[in-house]
Amino acid sequence: MNWKNKLEHWLTHLPPDDPLRKELENHLNPEECFYKDLKFGTAGMRGILGPGTNCMNVYTIRKAVAGLAELLTEKGEEAMGKGVVIAHDCRHMSAEFALESARILGMYGIRSYLFKELRPTPLLSFAVRYLGTSAGIMITASHNPPQYNGLKVYGEDGAQLLPEAAGHIVREMDQMESELYFDPPTEKELLQRGLLTYIGKQIDNAYLNALASTRLQKGQKDVTIVFTPLHGTAAPLVRKGLTEAGFFNLTLVKEQMHPDPDFSTVSSPNPEEHDAFKLAIQYGEKVDADLLLATDPDADRLGVAVKNDEGQYTVLTGNQVGALMLDYLLKQSPFVNKGAMIQTIVTSDFGRAIAADFGVETFETLTGFKYIAEKIAHFERTAEYQFLFGYEESYGYLIRDFVRDKDAVQAAIFIAEVAAFFKRQGKSLYEALMGLFEEYGYYQESLTSIQLEGQEGAEQIRRIMDTFRQALPAHMGVVMVEDYLKGESLHLPSGEKTAIQLPKENVLKFKLADKSWFCIRPSGTEPKCKFYFGVKGGSMEESVEKLRALEAAVFRAVPVTPRNSSDFVECFR
Known part of the structure; x- marks a missing residue:
């Protein structure tokens, strides 16, 4: 019809x-x-x-x-x-x-x-x-x-x-x-x-008992935490989990504690959006908090904010939080036999570098935690590797696999423990992150989502994908094109093609000679086309400059200019 x-x-x-x-x-x-x-x-x-x-x-x-x-x-x-x-x-x-x-x-x-x-x-x-x-x-x-x-x-x-x-x-x-x-x-x-x-409660209690397995350090922990569930579902389990883990210095953002389907105090209930931390930052400044935590409405994503070297709260990226978690986890259990870390194809190479330093193998999956869960199940069946940690750039983390989706409750308790570990050494989480940059290189990433709604928007997204699929952007320094819809990667200098051993999906990833990369994919759940970028530099200034240059080069080749994406427009200024 x-x-x-x-x-x-x-x-x-x-x-x-x-x-x-x-x-x-x-x-x-x-x-x-x-x-x-x-x-x-x-x-x-x-x-x-x-x-x-x-x-x-x-x-x-x-x-x-x-x-x-x-x-x-x-x-x-x-x-x-x-x-x-x-x-x-x-x-x-x-x-x-x-x-x-x-x-x-x-x-x-x-x-x-x-x-x-x-x-x-x-x-x-x-x-x-x-x-x-x-x-x-x-x-x-x-x-x-x-x-x-x-x-x-x-x-x-x-x-x-x-x-x-x-x-x-x-x-x-x-x-x-x-x-x-x-x-x-x-x-x-x-x-x-x-x-x-x-x-109800029987399942809650069983989950909380399982949550104890994520704790690597026992006892009371001297960390001042501000937490907001952004009007969602996380409050009871996160509060109980933090308390049972020894975190008693907890301040709650009272305006956002109760479920609200209109999310009335935020423009977006997404901890990836820095504006979602506005009230949490105000609370943090009052109590001089070490750590600000925010979960999305269904509590599978966790956002983290900490004070930078100027004393201002800054929201860490999902890649940065994942790197901090992974580094701490491996330092506490450095001799795991056949350990495996799982990430997606749009996750930073930062975690891969850390894992390699500890002799841990990194496995990549398509975007979506279901693929990480699939890999965990494969390891269970084959005993080929032992799952240690899984994460994706979009604020999703899994420490223990009694859950098979990203888990912001686990992540909130775990990152709090990471903060406590470094505080005992006289360091903030921000200083710990800077130390990882110095050790492994200055990895920087970004994501821009172009919202394109309705029939016209769907056609524009198709045109974007066709443009990059048909006109390979060699002028950007691209040396490798991975087309996950075709299921093959193409090495441009040699013309050699290699099969990609992942399910087929409408995703394109381009790798440059200097190890920078960008990836383009239509969202599977929203009317958006997503652009991911990753670079590595010898200093923070160098990596930021490389990231901006790569973004600008890519967006100049995009065949549409939507008016409703300020991030997109910013790249042309």
Whole structure:
């Protein structure tokens, strides 16, 4: 059906009292609601709340969960009997979507374990493994703006679905007649039939017990910490975890402690955005804090800010925090046999250099923590390596693998311990980072996301990828092009091609002769095209200069100039 047919179908079949009907009838641009179906990828679904097949609503949730139910049904009675655990964050409609997921599963005779109150994403991953369920569902849009919501689907290993399983769900969804035709049982009926069980504190306590394994130093720790969950889900577990680890000098950003689906005190609930630390910095200045911590709404990402050599709080990058964690971890256990560190193809080479110094092997995966989890599972099966640490540049870290997704709760307690370790030596985290730069080189990275929404935006993103794929930018000093969609790398000077042993994905990475690199990929969850950059210099000044020059050279070749990206425009000044 084209978008007009879909619109007519919805207006014909929506219940008269459904709020989405009125919203749809008054919509200024209904084509945007129906011009495509909301994509289910390996990270699940994410989109703007609203009516239509291109938005997050009860009906698109039903269709996606029905796809999962079909997958479990095909696996047989054992998979169905293990059930599915469901959690949700604080966003608009999250609780409703979580219950709706249980209703659809119940329609197929599949049992649900549902957290009645909001919980963070890493706890959902833990719960899948702890309860031994066949799958997990997390209702969240992570760090997106308030008008978004989403759904993540996890496999029985506690990791987000890989492409094969996600593709199975997509095929099941494609065969369904309409998302409006489901008639699932009520909550009361599910409870009566034993298909719905509410869960809570037991899982929390089990997670906190597992969290103790991340602690490498015991006893009370003299570190002054300011923490904010940015109106999200992390507060109870982070507070308890820090206290149990011996961190008692903890100040909470009271304005941001309570869940708020509008994230009313921040422009974006994303700890990658420095503005998200505005209130935390004010608190930090009052108490002279050593460490500022911020988690995103579903608590899988952690941001860290510390005082620089001028006494001003600066937000560290995900690459820098990962390097500090890895260095500390390896110093505390330097003789691990066949140790492995896992990072993504857009993560800094900083961690690789540190790992190599300790004889630890570095493995790279595609972007997305599901691929890191896949590698961990491979090591478990083969005993080929021992997993030590996994991280990605987008503020995601994993220290212990009882969770199989990035875990900001683990990370918050661990980086606090790193700060305590260096404070006992009379150093701040910032001074420790400068020491790592002096030892391994001055690595600098950046990320610019160009937001390109709607049909026109999708076409612009396609044009960007085609431009760089078809016209190899040799004039920038590029010597190697890695095309992950083709599954091959091309060495430009020799013309030699090599197969890339990773799943195919629409990603391009360019390596320069001086070991600098940049990477371009469309976001899998947002209407954005992402540009990653990495360089290494002999000094901070040299590396910053190299980074700016590389950014400018790349952006001059981009075939679109969006007006809504200040970072992008800045590169032309």
